[in-house]
Amino acid sequence: MKAATSPFEFCAASSLTRISGMKASSLDEFLESMRHCSDATIFNHTFQSLEEHHYLTEGFSNDFAQWALSGCNEPKLAERMASLDIRQYPRISDLRADLVRILEEHLAGSPGSAARVAFAPFHFCEAVTIAVPTSWKASTLQEFCEALRHVSIHTIHYHFVTARLREPLSENDFSYWFKHGLGLKELSDRVDRIDIYANTLEGVRQHILQEASAWMPA
Amino acid sequence: MDARVVSPNSVSATKGATLGDYFSIVGHSEVDEIHSLAGKLTAKTVKMVNSTAVGGGVAEILNCLVPLMEEVGLKCEWSVMTGGNDFFEVTKAFHNALHGAPYDPPQRAFDIFLANTEQNLQHLQFDSDFVVIHDPQPAGMIKARRPGSQKWIWRCHIDVSHPNDHVWNFLMHFVPRYDAVLISSPSFSRPLPAPQYIFYPCIDPLSQKNQELGAEFIRDTLQRFAIDPKRPIITQISRFDRLKDPVGVIQAYKLVRKYLDCQLVLAGGGAADDPEGGQVLQEAREAAGNDPDVHILELPPWSALEINALQRASTIIVQKSLREGFGLTVTEALWKKKPVVASAVGGIPLQIVHKFTGLLTHSIEGTAYQIRFLLANPAIAAKLASNGHEHVRENFLMTRNLKRYLLLLLTLGQ
Known part of the structure; x- marks a missing residue:
C-alpha cells in the first residue's frame, strides 16, 4: 500500500x-x-x-x-x-x-x-477556537481509516468542514491528502461530495470509511 | 460524596470519579482531547474560590471539577471564604437583588461585605497562575491581584441581566478588574470591559441524580409512591415555588386528561423550610382536588436517587416555569432521553431547540397541547428525546465544563 x-x-x-x-x-x-x-x-x-x-x-x-x-x-x-x-x-x-x-x-x-x-x-x-494535535497520524490509507475510526467528531468537523476556510481554500483536508499525499484523486473527489447537511458528522465518518474501503487491498 | 473542609479556608474535594469513568459516556476521543489540551497547561496552578464547601450547585460542580483538573496535570486548589451570619445575610440579599428584586441596601451592608472581604484576604493566598472567583460573595478578592501575568476570572452563576442598580454599582468596584467574566447565557450579559464567555451549567452523569438505575429500583420507587407504571406519567421536578407554576402544570394536565389517560407527578422540596413553599404546596393540593392520578410528592433534600427514578419512569417531563435560571432539571431530563415540554424562559431555550430537542411553550394551553401531541406521537417524542440527549452530551456535561476551563486558560494564557 x-x-x-x-x-x-x-x-x-x-x-x-x-x-x-x-x-x-x-x-x-x-x-x-x-x-x-x-x-x-x-x-x-x-x-x-x-x-x-x-x-x-x-x-x-x-x-x-x-x-x-x-x-x-x-x-x-x-x-x-x-x-x-x-x-x-x-x-x-x-x-x-x-x-x-x-x-x-x-x-x-x-x-x-x-x-x-x-x-x-x-x-x-x-467562536474562540483552539486546535491541538492528537496522537493519531497516518501515512497509508489503512492507517488513515484506523485513525478516523477513533478520532472525535470535533476532529472530523475541523478537517472536513472548517478546513475549507484555511489554505488551500475550498478543499477539505482529507480530500487534499488523498489527492496530493496518496495520489487517489477519485477518492478525493468522492469524499469531497459527501453532504454534511444530509448526514450527521458520525455519518460523514462512516461515509468516508465506506468510500476508502474501495481503495483498500482485499 | 461531599467535600471535606481541611482548614478554615481550604477544601479537599472527595469526588471519586476519574476521567476514565467517563469513557463510556463521552467516548475515548473526547477524553483524549481533554488530555491534549491539558498537556499545554501542565503544572499551571489554578485557585478556585467560592463561599461554601457543601450544598448548592457551585460546590457540587467544584467537588467534581477540581479533582478532574488535578488528574489532567494542573495544580488546582479550592478555597472557601468564611464569614459570619451577618455576612451571609448580606450576600443573600445581594443575590436576590442581582436577580432583580427591589432592595435598598443600607451602608452597613456594604461595610459588612468589605470587612469580610478584608478578613478573608488575611488568610487566603493568591499566588496561582489563574484565580477563578465564583459568584458575588468573594468578588472583592480581586484586591489581592498581583502585578504580572496572573489571570483573574469571575464566574457569575446568576442572571445579572436586570440587576438592582445599588448592588450592581457596588460590585462594579471589583468586576471590571477581572480578565474574563464567565456567564451561563448570552442573555445574562452586561456591558463590561472584560471579555465575557459562555459557560453553561452542567450535570455530572455519574452523580446519584443522573446515574443509570436498575429497573427494579425504578419499579420500587413507583410502587412506593403508588404510581401506575403501565400508564403514561407526566412529571415536573421542582421545588414548590410559584415561579415553577405547579398549579399551571395541574391545569395543563387537566386539559390533557380530556383526551388522553395519564398521571401527573409533581415532585420536589422547598416546602418544609420555606413558608411560601408550604403555601404553594397547599395551593397545588387544592388544584389537584381528589384526583388519584395527581401525585404531589414533597421530597427531602437527600432524594437524588428517587428523583432520578421518577424522571426515568416518566413518559414526558414538563418544566412550566414562569421564570428560570438555567433549568438544570431540563438538562437532567434530556440526559435521561426523555421528551421535554418546557417554557421558553431563562436558560431553557439554550437546551430546548424547539422541535429539535424538545418543545417550547408559552401558556398552559400550549403546554397541554404539546403534551397531547407527544403522547399521541411517540416516535416524534423519541426522536426529540434522542436529540436532546446528544445536545446535553455535547454541551452540558461535566467533561465539557472541564474542557471549557482548559480552553479558557489556554486563551487567557496566550
Missing part, C-alpha cells in the same frame, strides 16, 4: 463562545449587526453551530436561520438562510455578503417586518 511522504496529522479543535456584545431585537437590527459583526461571529453561528448540532440530520442549518424562524416567525427568510451551504464559502466575507443580501432582499419585499420586535433577541457571539 502506498505511503504518503507527509503523514496526515489529525488535530482536535474545540471552541469557547465569547459574547460580542451585539444583539438584535428586530430584523433591521439583525441586518445592521450582520454587516458589522466580526468574522469570528459569522463563523460561530454557521460553521460552529453546525458542529454543535452535529447529531441532527434535517432542518437545522445555522443559528441565523433558526432565529429567523423561531424568533421572528419568518419561514421564507429562514428557509433561504438555511439553504446556504457553508462549504461553498472559502472566505467568511463571501458568506457574510450572501447573508446580508438575503436579508436585504427579504426586507425590501417585506418592509413591514423590519422593525417588528422579535419574540427573543439574537445575541451575536464569537
Whole structure:
C-alpha cells in the first residue's frame, strides 16, 4: 500500500463562545449587526453551530436561520438562510455578503417586518477556537481509516468542514491528502461530495470509511 | 460524596470519579482531547474560590471539577471564604437583588461585605497562575491581584441581566478588574470591559441524580409512591415555588386528561423550610382536588436517587416555569432521553431547540397541547428525546465544563 511522504496529522479543535456584545431585537437590527459583526461571529453561528448540532440530520442549518424562524416567525427568510451551504464559502466575507443580501432582499419585499420586535433577541457571539494535535497520524490509507475510526467528531468537523476556510481554500483536508499525499484523486473527489447537511458528522465518518474501503487491498 | 473542609479556608474535594469513568459516556476521543489540551497547561496552578464547601450547585460542580483538573496535570486548589451570619445575610440579599428584586441596601451592608472581604484576604493566598472567583460573595478578592501575568476570572452563576442598580454599582468596584467574566447565557450579559464567555451549567452523569438505575429500583420507587407504571406519567421536578407554576402544570394536565389517560407527578422540596413553599404546596393540593392520578410528592433534600427514578419512569417531563435560571432539571431530563415540554424562559431555550430537542411553550394551553401531541406521537417524542440527549452530551456535561476551563486558560494564557 502506498505511503504518503507527509503523514496526515489529525488535530482536535474545540471552541469557547465569547459574547460580542451585539444583539438584535428586530430584523433591521439583525441586518445592521450582520454587516458589522466580526468574522469570528459569522463563523460561530454557521460553521460552529453546525458542529454543535452535529447529531441532527434535517432542518437545522445555522443559528441565523433558526432565529429567523423561531424568533421572528419568518419561514421564507429562514428557509433561504438555511439553504446556504457553508462549504461553498472559502472566505467568511463571501458568506457574510450572501447573508446580508438575503436579508436585504427579504426586507425590501417585506418592509413591514423590519422593525417588528422579535419574540427573543439574537445575541451575536464569537467562536474562540483552539486546535491541538492528537496522537493519531497516518501515512497509508489503512492507517488513515484506523485513525478516523477513533478520532472525535470535533476532529472530523475541523478537517472536513472548517478546513475549507484555511489554505488551500475550498478543499477539505482529507480530500487534499488523498489527492496530493496518496495520489487517489477519485477518492478525493468522492469524499469531497459527501453532504454534511444530509448526514450527521458520525455519518460523514462512516461515509468516508465506506468510500476508502474501495481503495483498500482485499 | 461531599467535600471535606481541611482548614478554615481550604477544601479537599472527595469526588471519586476519574476521567476514565467517563469513557463510556463521552467516548475515548473526547477524553483524549481533554488530555491534549491539558498537556499545554501542565503544572499551571489554578485557585478556585467560592463561599461554601457543601450544598448548592457551585460546590457540587467544584467537588467534581477540581479533582478532574488535578488528574489532567494542573495544580488546582479550592478555597472557601468564611464569614459570619451577618455576612451571609448580606450576600443573600445581594443575590436576590442581582436577580432583580427591589432592595435598598443600607451602608452597613456594604461595610459588612468589605470587612469580610478584608478578613478573608488575611488568610487566603493568591499566588496561582489563574484565580477563578465564583459568584458575588468573594468578588472583592480581586484586591489581592498581583502585578504580572496572573489571570483573574469571575464566574457569575446568576442572571445579572436586570440587576438592582445599588448592588450592581457596588460590585462594579471589583468586576471590571477581572480578565474574563464567565456567564451561563448570552442573555445574562452586561456591558463590561472584560471579555465575557459562555459557560453553561452542567450535570455530572455519574452523580446519584443522573446515574443509570436498575429497573427494579425504578419499579420500587413507583410502587412506593403508588404510581401506575403501565400508564403514561407526566412529571415536573421542582421545588414548590410559584415561579415553577405547579398549579399551571395541574391545569395543563387537566386539559390533557380530556383526551388522553395519564398521571401527573409533581415532585420536589422547598416546602418544609420555606413558608411560601408550604403555601404553594397547599395551593397545588387544592388544584389537584381528589384526583388519584395527581401525585404531589414533597421530597427531602437527600432524594437524588428517587428523583432520578421518577424522571426515568416518566413518559414526558414538563418544566412550566414562569421564570428560570438555567433549568438544570431540563438538562437532567434530556440526559435521561426523555421528551421535554418546557417554557421558553431563562436558560431553557439554550437546551430546548424547539422541535429539535424538545418543545417550547408559552401558556398552559400550549403546554397541554404539546403534551397531547407527544403522547399521541411517540416516535416524534423519541426522536426529540434522542436529540436532546446528544445536545446535553455535547454541551452540558461535566467533561465539557472541564474542557471549557482548559480552553479558557489556554486563551487567557496566550
